[in-house]
Amino acid sequence: MATQSPTRVKPLDKQRILEAAIAYADEHGVGALTMRGIAENLECGVMSLYNHVANKEEMLVGMVDIVAGKIDLPLVDGDWKGALRASAANAHEVLLRHQWAPAQWSLRMPGPARIRYMDSILQVLTKAELKPKLVYSGYHAVTMHIIGFTLQEIGYQQVLDADFDELANKFIKDLAGDFPHMADHVRAHMDDNCDSDEFGFVLDLILDGLERVNVKP
Amino acid sequence: MATQSPTRVKPLDKQRILEAAIAYADEHGVGALTMRGIAENLECGVMSLYNHVANKEEMLVGMVDIVAGKIDLPLVDGDWKGALRASAANAHEVLLRHQWAPAQWSLRMPGPARIRYMDSILQVLTKAELKPKLVYSGYHAVTMHIIGFTLQEIGYQQVLDADFDELANKFIKDLAGDFPHMADHVRAHMDDNCDSDEFGFVLDLILDGLERVNVKP
DNA sequence: ACCTGAACACCGTTCAAGT
DNA sequence: ACCTGAACACCGTTCAAGT
Numbered sequence A, B: 001m002a003t004q005s006p007t008r009v010k011p012l013d014k015q016r017i018l019e020a021a022i023a024y025a026d027e028h029g030v031g032a033l034t035m036r037g038i039a040e041n042l043e044c045g046v047m048s049l050y051n052h053v054a055n056k057e058e059m060l061v062g063m064v065d066i067v068a069g070k071i072d073l074p075l076v077d078g079d080w081k082g083a084l085r086a087s088a089a090n091a092h093e094v095l096l097r098h099q100w101a102p103a104q105w106s107l108r109m110p111g112p113a114r115i116r117y118m119d120s121i122l123q124v125l126t127k128a129e130l131k132p133k134l135v136y137s138g139y140h141a142v143t144m145h146i147i148g149f150t151l152q153e154i155g156y157q158q159v160l161d162a163d164f165d166e167l168a169n170k171f172i173k174d175l176a177g178d179f180p181h182m183a184d185h186v187r188a189h190m191d192d193n194c195d196s197d198e199f200g201f202v203l204d205l206i207l208d209g210l211e212r213v214n215v216k217p
Numbered sequence C, D: 001a002c003c004t005g006a007a008c009a010c011c012g013t014t015c016a017a018g019t
Helices: A014-028 A035-042 A046-051 A056-069 A080-097 A101-105 A112-127 A132-162 A164-175 A180-191 A198-215 B014-028 B035-042 B046-051 B056-069 B080-097 B101-105 B112-127 B132-162 B164-175 B180-191 B198-215
Strands: none
Touching: A014 A035, A014 A056, A035 A046, A056 A101, A056 A112, A080 A112, A080 A132, A080 A198, A101 A132, A112 A132, A112 B180, A132 A164, A132 A198, A132 B132, A132 B180, A132 B198, A180 B112, A180 B132, A198 B132, A198 B198, B014 B035, B014 B056, B035 B046, B056 B101, B056 B112, B080 B112, B080 B132, B080 B198, B101 B132, B112 B132, B132 B164, B132 B198
16 A cells, blocks of 8 residues: 655664564454555555565465563573573463464464574573483473463454353353263353463462472482 | 376275375474375376365365374263373374474364264263353364464474574573573473373363363362 | 465355256 | 355465566
8 A cells, every 4th residue: 555665764674574564463363364455555566575585385484483581581590490480471472462372372383583592491400400201291390381372272262252142141051961071161261360370270289390300210 | 997198097086085194294294294295196187186186275175184083082971081181192103104284274164074973072061061161162172282282292393393493592592591491491302201191191081170160160 | 584465276055956 | 945056255376577
């Protein structure tokens, strides 16, 4: 639309494009993310984006890496469990602010920020004097929890506020008789005032388990 | 016989369409899954699909639910940890056969098979005489592990065999110096002959943790 | 060096017309 | 009741042309 010329305030570069893409995905979801939509927000032609980004895939990789860069790295000093807990909680918050990110995280190439993040978690586990086998498994367990738990949480939220009426009818009316435990669980979710820190509780299960297996295999 | 087109052997119905879609996604990935592609495999017009499926979204929901239906439900008798371990291991195998499924699982409406599966896990946790709070958290922990761990595993595989050369160069040459723990971890992955059952190990961390917290909070 | 419109080869889905 | 081709409103991306 607005043909760019002397009116452009900021120049176009990769960082600015990725930030616009993140803002777009935060607002409309990654399913609605289009090159054309980003271009419109940046007030430039669609093809201008391709001067700074090879294709949409590279853009998604870059977007995830910016999100990864927002996560506070765990401190290598002090108690390792506390450091991982704090970093994981922060990761949890960051990912909840970018709800499209967890589904992209595992399935795309890690960028530099994510590699640094991965390395720092491994460093903390190593400094904790865990056996090599437990560093290996513990890394999988911790990262799986951060991404998997948050993904599950986001999915639950999205399913809920997309089809709440349909769901409520199905569960409470039709299915509660056939699946009483499921109905109880849904009720428990509704009673859960978000002050129960499920995320931290399950993480502690993993961290305490690692510590226990380490001293007494 | 066939009242439709004389060349059609089997009639078109939702089940057949979903199975064709699953086969297509298994082979080409969910990103390449198109209504046109499915129609071609079924040797019918694209629009014929819409007589049995409302839209692509409903098709994805149905596909995930068929996969969910393939998972062996945990036995409610016997020891609860063993039952969950066996069911989770089976779920792991099923999901690895349908690598597109984990990323879809959490983000879409659960169908009847998935609801039955969810209920059965909750039933086992309840029968295990876990406190209600631990049934609630334990369910999250177990399902998070099944989906999250498998998703991470699939992501690792896919990234690896998509860009193996690029990755190997980056890691071993450029990044090994900056990120020694990461390099160690990648090496450990290469030495891991898949007989280490990482999936089961981390699950046991969770199950044993639940049991311990239950008796001694 | 950066930008961009037109064009291409795709999508999912609506609609109207067939049987 | 089921099927389907044509058409529509989109996509990502290539290419050639601008500055």
